[in-house]
Amino acid sequence: MKEINNKADFQTWINSASPILPKVAIQSLDLKEFEALMIQKSYPNALFLGCQLSDTAAGHIVQTGGTVIPASKEVLFKSHLAHLYTYEELFEGFDANKKNGYHETLDYKIYEQYVDQGKDAPESIHVSLMRRLHDHSITEALEEVIAGEKVVAIMGGHGIERSAPFYEKVARIARELTQKGFLLVSGGGPGIMEATHLGAYFAARSLDEMNAAIQILAVRPEGAIPGKEYDDWDWLHRAMKVIEKYPLSTDSMKVKSKSIGIPTWLYGHEPPAPFATHIAKYFANSVREDGLLAIAKHGVIFAPGSAGTTQEIFQDACQNHYAAYNKDPRVKRFVSPMILFGVEHWTKVRPVWDLMQTVTENQRYQELLSLTDDADEIIRKIVAYDPAEYQYPAP
Secondary structure, eight states: OEOOOSSSHHHHHTTTSBOOOOOOEEESSSSSSHHHHHHTTBOOOOOEEOOOOOOHHHHHHHHHOEEEEOOSSSSSSSSSOOOOOOHHHTTTTOTSSSGGGGGHHHHHHHHHHHHOOOOOSSSSSSHHHHHHHHHHHHHHHHHHTTTOOOOEEOOOOOOOTTTTHHHHHHHHHHHHHHHTTTEEEEEOOOHHHHHHHHHHHHGGGGGHHHHHHHHTTTOOOOOOOOOGGGGTTTTTHHEEEEEEEHHSSSSHHHHHHEEOOOEEEEETTSSSOTTTTEOOBBOOOHHHHHHHHHHHHTTTTOOOOOOHHHHHHHHHHHHHHHHHTTTOSSEEEEOEEEEEEEEHIIIIIOHHHHHHHHHHTTTTTGGEEEEEOOOHHHHHHHHHGGGGGGGGGGO
């Protein structure tokens, strides 16, 4: 079904000579000004999702066979978005002069409402449906943004501090891979995830500028708790200082610095990474996490992390494992690189390496599994990978 998400395309569609319009999905537009024209047409199977309509126009659409799902006044978020979030949208209301400036943002207010209305089991079926519609629209918008891109994911702990060596290493890997034409994605939160987007953000600038930015980010307030930098009152303040000093001031820079953060309001006490140019934020963590790994067809890099990152290693292994057993020629499935970054961490702190060797035994994707401390080696492996060689069924 064709989608319309701007007024110019809507005008072309509504001005069709035929009184019965072809079916489309119209998303998130203010259409009140078109009432007089709209009531002259019929809408069999047309969808109006999150649009602003007069009562007269909405009633006419339904009476002539269309479907109207309006924006909800019961929730702060839009039930249907035609595009992914930007950091400006989610951090609307941020006040740099307030110690709790993040708590003034739309993002945090949505999280508070999410908790108040019930995280896992909302009392209102209406709220539950609005969340599902929201997440569906996020997935559709995400698919549009990644179309034709070589997607690489970097996973890792939210507790890694900005001053930690792995933060800088991950940022450098992400910066160089972005420069080489890959689209970097992450879980969209703090720690290693933020480092991923910081690196991509500085793909259009020098390495010295990125390192200077890290110095700004790394200065924590007195009495800060180790491993919980995302709880610092000025965590977002420092990031905004970097963005202000090093803005993506041209369209060319925005294109060269593109990355996608994919966070969730399930962990809404952690702010999303502001250096991501696109943010696909979900309510349903299961949809978000499985989808994040699934789109990373050019590889996943696992930096040090704890329970969440460990789970993602085996989740990605499962996707690789069953891709090889796909027998449907209509479905393209790939196995892709799995790179464990941090020898000591993945052999001693979280000793999953030996188990992964067993899990992948006699599987072709074992040759794409590696363990290293060398950032340059990671970049070489990602660049050298050719998904066509690991597609099932064979092309």
